[in-house]
Amino acid sequence: xxxxxxxxxxxxxxxxxxxxxxxxxxxxxxxxxxxxxxxxxxxxxxxxxxxxxxxxxxxxxxxxxxxxxxxxxxxxxxxxxxxxxxxxxxxxxxxxxxxxxxxxxxxxxxxxxxxxxxxxxxxxxxxxxxxxxxxxxxxxxxxxxxxxxxxxxxxxxxxxxxxxxxxxxxxxxxxxxxxxxxxxxxxxxxxxxxxxx
Amino acid sequence: xxxxxxxxxxxxxxxxxxxxxxxxxxxxxxxxxxxxxxxxxxxxxxxxxxxxxxxxxxxxxxxxxxxxxxxxxxxxxxxxxxxxxxxxxxxxxxxxxxxxxxxxxxxxxxxxxxxxxxxxxxxxxxxxxxxxxxxxxxxxxxxxxxxxxxxxxxxxxxxxxxxxxxxxxxxxxxxxxxxxxxxxxxxxxxxxxxxxx
Numbered sequence: 001x002x003x004x005x006x007x008x009x010x011x012x013x014x015x016x017x018x019x020x021x022x023x024x025x026x027x028x029x030x031x032x033x034x035x036x037x038x039x040x041x042x043x044x045x046x047x048x049x050x051x052x053x054x055x056x057x058x059x060x061x062x063x064x065x066x067x068x069x070x071x072x073x074x075x076x077x078x079x080x081x082x083x084x085x086x087x088x089x090x091x092x093x094x095x096x097x098x099x100x101x102x103x104x105x106x107x108x109x110x111x112x113x114x115x116x117x118x119x120x121x122x123x124x125x126x127x128x129x130x131x132x133x134x135x136x137x138x139x140x141x142x143x144x145x146x147x148x149x150x151x152x153x154x155x156x157x158x159x160x161x162x163x164x165x166x167x168x169x170x171x172x173x174x175x176x177x178x179x180x181x182x183x184x185x186x187x188x189x190x191x192x193x194x195x196x197x
Numbered sequence: 198x199x200x201x202x203x204x205x206x207x208x209x210x211x212x213x214x215x216x217x218x219x220x221x222x223x224x225x226x227x228x229x230x231x232x233x234x235x236x237x238x239x240x241x242x243x244x245x246x247x248x249x250x251x252x253x254x255x256x257x258x259x260x261x262x263x264x265x266x267x268x269x270x271x272x273x274x275x276x277x278x279x280x281x282x283x284x285x286x287x288x289x290x291x292x293x294x295x296x297x298x299x300x301x302x303x304x305x306x307x308x309x310x311x312x313x314x315x316x317x318x319x320x321x322x323x324x325x326x327x328x329x330x331x332x333x334x335x336x337x338x339x340x341x342x343x344x345x346x347x348x349x350x351x352x353x354x355x356x357x358x359x360x361x362x363x364x365x366x367x368x369x370x371x372x373x374x375x376x377x378x379x380x381x382x383x384x385x386x387x388x389x390x391x392x393x394x
Contacts, residue, residue, distance in 0.1 A: 076303050081311070105329070106273050108386055113332035114278070114318045118311035125309075132302070134342055135310035140335040189305055 015040070016048050023054060026176060027064075027085050028096060028151050030057055061085060061096075068093070072126045074133050080126050081118040082154065090129030090158055095119060097152045104148035111146040116172060116180050123156045124168040124184040132189035133166065144179040152179070164188045212237070213245050220251060223373060224261070224282050225293060225348050227254055258282055258293075265290070269323045271330050271383075277323050278315040279351065287326030287355055292316060294349045301345035308343040313369060313377050320353045321365040321381040329386035330363065341376040349376070361385045 015038050022037070023029055031049070035042045049056065055063065061083060068087040069077030077084065082097035103115040121135060146152065153173045160167040165185050172180035212235050219234070220226055228246070232239045246253065252260065258280065265284040266274030274281065279294035300312040318332060343349065350370045357364040362382055369377035 074304075079302060079309065105276060107271075108329050110331055110386075112276070112319070112322075113335075114311065114315035117314055117318070117335075121311045121314070122309070132305050134307055135337075135339050137339070138310075138314075138335075138337040140332075140337065142332050142334070145331055189307075 012048075016052055019045070019048055020052055020054070023060075026153055026173070027060060027094070028057070028153060074125050074128055074130050075122075077126075079122065081115075081122045082152070084123070084126060087127065089127065090161075091127070092155065092157045093123055093127040094156075095123045095126075095154045097154070099146060099148055099150050099152060101148050109148045111148060111150065113142055116142065116146060116152065117182070119152060119154050120156075120170040120172060120180060120182045121184065123154050124170055124182070124186060127156045127158055127168060128161075128166040128186055129158075130166065130186075130188045133186045134189065135184060136165070136187040137185040139183040141181050142179070143181065144174065144177060146174055146179050150174045154180075209245075213249055216242070216245055217249055217251070220257075223350055223370070224257060224291070225254075225350060271322050271325055271327050272319075274323075276319065278312075278319045279349070281320070281323060284324065286324065287358075288324070289352065289354045290320055290324040291353075292320045292323075292351045294351070296343060296345055296347050296349060298345050306345045308345060308347065310339055313339065313343060313349065314379070316349060316351050317353075317367040317369060317377060317379040318381065320351050321367050321379070322383060324353045324355055324365060325358075325363040325383055326355075327363065327383075327385045330383045331386065332381060333362070333384040334382040336380040338378050339376065340378065341371070341374060343371055343376050347371045351377075 019034060031042050031045045034045045064085040065083050068084040071087050071089050073089065080095060082095040084093065084095050086094035097119045099111045104111045117140060121138065125133060154170055156168055156170045158166060158168050164187055168184045168186060170182040170184065171178060216231060228239050228242045231242045261282040262280050265281040268284050268286050270286065277292060279292040281290065281292050283291035294316045296308045301308050314337060322330060351367055353365055353367045355363060355365050361384055365381045365383060367379045367381065368375060
């Protein structure tokens with residue numbers, strides 16, 4: 001199956017670097033996906049993962065999820081829509097959402113916007129380093145339709161914290177194509193209560 | 198119980214006009230609420246409703262809901278988050294959402310933003326006079342925290358249709374206080390498919 005069989009060593013090193021990069025960008029990639037991508041056998045990908053110490057997809061997700069949920073401060077981990085696979089509190093986070101028929105319009109099989117929004121907003125909430133918060137403002141763009149069954153990878157980044165306001169940007173990709181971007185301003189709770197009085 | 202008992206006829210007419218107005222603005226008002234508002238007995242409110250031909254709260258909602266769901270074109274009625282109690286297709290609509298604990302952060306009992314968003318977005322989708330559509334853009338402001346148990350009344354208005362784009366504004370109130378406003382641009386489906394090609 002190898003295409004450039006003449007220089008296997010160099011290819012292997014390059015492939016492993018790229019493989020690591022790809023998996024960090026899209027944690028949903030299966031060994032099959034990667035084998036097709038690099039035009040090598042699935043067995044080769046498995047050996048690459050072994051050498052690099054990257055566990056298989058399911059294991060990667062299970063492990064990452066349990067570690068990340070513990071870090072969340074602003075909400076209960078189970079309140080996040082999607083699975084939290086990476087979290088640097090106060091900086092960034094990644095979640096994945098496997099869409100299904102129940103999230104889609106029966107008529108068109110397209111996922112309803114508010115399910116995608118929910119993934120984004122709850123990830124934005126999870127990444128901020130605050131005790132409790134509420135969304136104040138959001139600015140949303142749906143860039144491509146998402147079909148029932150698509151797997152969405154959301155990446156959130158805290159871009160600024162000013163007093164009680166946390167500015168968070170969220171991008172969502174579907175097979176490396178951007179389908180959504182959201183800008184959120186989250187407001188920590190103590191201040192909200194004060195403003196209400 | 199009547200306060201201005203000296204001019205009951207004039208008061209009654211005024212009260213009935215106001216009562217009709219109030220119920221159209223907030224369909225969640227019970228006879229008890231109205232009795233307190235007008236400082237009359239519940240029995241008086243019931244008689245007013247009888248004379249005006251306004252059914253009681255539960256009946257109002259049941260009747261309105263079944264009629265309105267039939268008018269929706271862009272989606273299945275059951276896909277609307279909340280209960281659709283008024284619909285002028287292509288013009289405006291009203292839905293109500295009874296929030297509960299499952300919609301709220303355990304930590305604070307405050308309703309998560311994305312549930313409020315879902316009510317707004319699905320109502321915006323329901324009111325447009327189109328066969329199928331997706332959300333393109335939304336611009337959201339959460340104005341007041343909403344607590345678990347609060348009843349939200351959402352009003353959507355189609356403000357402009359330009360080609361395949363439907364501009365819809367949604368306001369949500371909680372006990373006559375505005376808690377959310379959203380501006381949506383919905384894009385009809387045929388065009389989305391064309392753009393994708």
